[in-house]
Amino acid sequence: MWFFVTWHENVTRLSRLCSVIYRGTNTHVISIGGMSEPENISALSALLSLGNTHFLYRRPVAWGGQKLLFHNLLEAARAFDARADKNAWLQVICNRTFPLVGPKEMAERLAVNIFAREPSRFHKIAPPGWREEWPDEIVRDLPRLYSEALDEIFETANPEKFLRLATYEAIYKSSYDRVTPQSFNFSERAEVMSTTGTDSVHRYAISPFGVDARWMSFARLGEFVDTSAENGFTYARRADTVQVQWAHKIISQYNFRIGSPFITASKRYVHTLLHDERCTELMAVMNHGFGPEMNVFDTIGMSHQFKLMYEYGHLYFRTPTHTATDADIEVATEACEKEGVFFLRKTLAAGSAEFIRHFTAKISKEWDHSVRYYSTSVPSPIAGASIPTLDQVVALIPDGARMDLRSLMGQALGAFRVFRDGRVMDLTGASFGGWRIEDKDFVLVFPWGEKIYRRGSSMPGKLLLPPSEVVSAANNWGIFVEIELGDEPASAESRCVDFALPSDLLSADRTWITADSEHAVMLAALEPNDDPDYPPAVQSARARGTSLGSLDLGSVTFADRKCAVVMRDAAPGAQAATVNDLPITLTARDLIGVFQIQTLDVDAPVHFHESGRLLDESGEHVGDWRVRAGAVWILGLPRIRLACGRQFTRTNAGWRISGWGWKDFKNPVSFSATQVG
Structure with missing residues (x-):
């Protein structure tokens, strides 16, 4: 299954929702909405420490605009169509939705084509238009x-x-x-x-x-x-x-429906939606109107021309008040068992705690109960994840690097060298101008004036900066900056992680979080705050680690200026772990090898070469990598042009790096890089 979750507020609740819907074999796409910058992006990004988890973040639009959900969902649908298994399902929910069954049971129910058995049951929320x-x-x-x-x-x-x-x-x-x-x-x-x-x-x-x-x-x-x-x-x-x-x-040719975007759709439905010219035409018509996602998916699903009635449905229900209260546990259970629904449409800001606790306990029965997991967290000096800014990118430029200026149409405008102290010189050594950082922007000073650069991109071996202005023939197609990166051999002195766990981690009295789920205890240890009205899927208590029994170290995750330590029950007869058993030093030399790079639409192995280059499987130079100020930079890859990893997870299998970057000049992209060789 692929989950598409629309979200706009409350990081803790999103983390707890992900704890109950997460399954390692699924893919999870969180679409960041709202009309302002997302709250606490450092804490939010901790979810990238999970495997197969992505954020889809497009700049805010006015409420009612077409991009509120429609375009984000279509972008995720394209990735689903390209990468998901032929028997996969796409499930759309919002951050206030709560599941009544776990992801394993959802997959089992969908495997027997529940829509073909009783299609009318699952389309009843979509009345005729x-x-x-x-x-x-x-x-x-x-x-x-x-x-x-x-x-x-x-x-x-x-x-x-x-x-x-x-x-x-x-x-x-x-x-x-x-x-x-x-x-x-x-x-x-x-x-x-x-x-x-x-x-x-x-x-x-x-x-x-x-x-x-x-x-x-x-x-x-x-x-x-x-x-x-x-x-x-x-x-x-x-x-x-x-x-x-x-x-x-x-x-008017179709069975126009008053619908809902919160659908469960098969691979065939999504493929038809994206590739059938009639669907394209229908979406184009509805796209200029208000909230096209409210009608287009059901209109396509319920129109006989597309033959998709058995390929989609709405697997949630609403209470008479449209939200869940603690009094709705019985009716929700009945709807789940007799009507086959998966979700309650909306929970309340307050008043749904017992409802959430009840179904969380039910879903947690899907977890493997043969192993118990424990986690705790300690402060970490490692900065949390954030979307890279141009001042951070400029810090990657080598001292004296060659800088070429050109127009958008390719006209060469001069070659220079740029120095870290702010000087710019031509290739003969004569002073030409300078540069400075101002409000995170790169300002290039010419003898005749200044140009401001706010965004960047990269290609193998070079950075590319476009001017922050309208570019046209009227200004001779602008002045674009290309700066050579050169090679930078990986050094053991360049460190991303250099952290010592407290020597009393196990012996001192502290809060330990416990559950039969590794991902649940890890997320709980990284939560920014508690929320009693939205109970977690874990238990917690003050205790000494030594009182928990014989434990093995499982993983250490650095995110949001915290270090989350996850431990697990040791095998019978095994020696108890100590805090020194898991290395938590990561240098540039340790990164040499193969990493699997993942974004929503990229999933490919890349070799981190000791020269600072990124090589594909054929050995071709496809990008570059650097370690700076505790971060791993990935540069020049198609659809992930500038990326900065500031989150790190260490397991017995190796390292996992995650963070944010830029897909192009306009759109941010989340990513992960997992060590595979």
């Missing part, structure tokens, strides 16, 4: 009827035709209010919606002489609403008549 709200004669003519209704409102303030549509009684009760939620902007300028409440936080606006028809876009007339994110706002606009007619022609 406008085809059953209005009769066919209205549906066929909706573009004209809706256009005329808005024309009358903005010509004579006459709502009669609009009310005829909005109050038409069909499958919905007559008390279902579809009029009150509407807003019409009679101003000559775009107006922000609602000066109080969530709308102001979401920065939602209506264009001049436009209508806020989100009730239609979510549920019924998505193709009639154009929502575009601009300058931090999402604007609702009345779509052009030609656009409406085209969109309606496409959608």
Whole structure:
């Protein structure tokens, strides 16, 4: 299974959710959402210490914009389609969802094709769209009827035709209010919606002489609403008549559904979604509207043209209040056993603790109970993971490195040498200008002025910096900087980890975390804080390590300025471990060898050569690596151009490095590198 988890707040709860859904054979993709930078990215990144775990982080967009979920999910779906086994399933949940069964039982249930047995059971949360709200004669003519209704409102303030549509009684009760939620902007300028409440936080606006028809876009007339994110706002606009007619022609062919993005989908469903031209056309239509993910997946799944009804479903349920309380344990258990659901849709910020504790205990029965694991943590001087900034990248430049300037179109603009003390000289040794770091940016000083560089990339043997500006013929296609890296032989003096565990780690009284799961105790030891309203999958108590029995050292993980030590029950007759049994020194020389590099869309072995080069399996120079200030830098690889690993895990099998980098100039990427030879 591949889990796609949408997340925007509370690192501790995400960590505890991952403790119960994690399985080493699965892949876990966490999509970072929200309208601001993620909270505590150092603590959040500790989850990368797990195998097969990735973050998908795209810069924040205004609420209501198409990228809120849709595009992130499609990016993960492409990776799933390319890399997952043919029998794999993609499961989409949010950070407030809670499982009612464990990942092993989920896989067992899906292996027998539960959707083919009783498909209607798992599609019931996706009611029909406008085809059953209005009769066919209205549906066929909706573009004209809706256009005329808005024309009358903005010509004579006459709502009669609009009310005829909005109050038409069909499958919905007559008390279902579809009029009150509407807003019409009679101003000559775009107006922000609602000066109080969530709308102001979401920065939602209506264009001049436009209508806020989100009730239609979510549920019924998505193709009639154009929502575009601009300058931090999402604007609702009345779509052009030609656009409406085209969109309606496409959608009216299919079984349009009011759906949900939280789906369970087979490999065949995902492949069809991505590669069938009809799906591409349907997604393109819905993409300009508000929240396309709310409708497109169910419309494709329930339309006979695609033959996918048995390939997807919604394996969660909602309580009458739409959230879980402690009183819902019995009804959730019944839904899980009799209706076959996997998840409760939402838990509460408070009031769900017993619910979570009950199902956590149930899921933990899947763990291997033959071995008990124990963990504790101590402070570490190793900096936590973060997304690399350009000032950190510039520190990798050798003193006196060659710097070539060129335009975007390839015109050579000069060759120079750049020095760490801020000097820039031409190749004859004459002073040309200088450079400095300002607010983490690289500022290149020319005799005639300055250029600012905020992002970087790399190719084998060189760094590449684009100017932070619009580049066009008007400025002669800009000034791009290429700086040679050269080779840097690995040295035992360059250290990533050099840490001594406290000599009283086992003898002193301290908090020990215990469970029948190695990943659960490791994550618990790295949590940034406790959350009593969201109980963990582990137990903890003050004790001396020597009182826990005969233990073997399992792993040591450095993340978020903590060192998490994991121990396990020793084999019968084995000698008890000491804190000196596991080496926790990592130098550049120790990194020479083969590492498996993983991102969401990269999974390949790379040889860390002693010269500081990265070589592929054929021995070709494909990138470079460096050790600086306690971090491992990986440079020049396709789709992971600049990466910095500041998290380290040591097991008996070797080292695992994880952290963040840049996929390109625009998009961050999480990565891991696991020692395999």
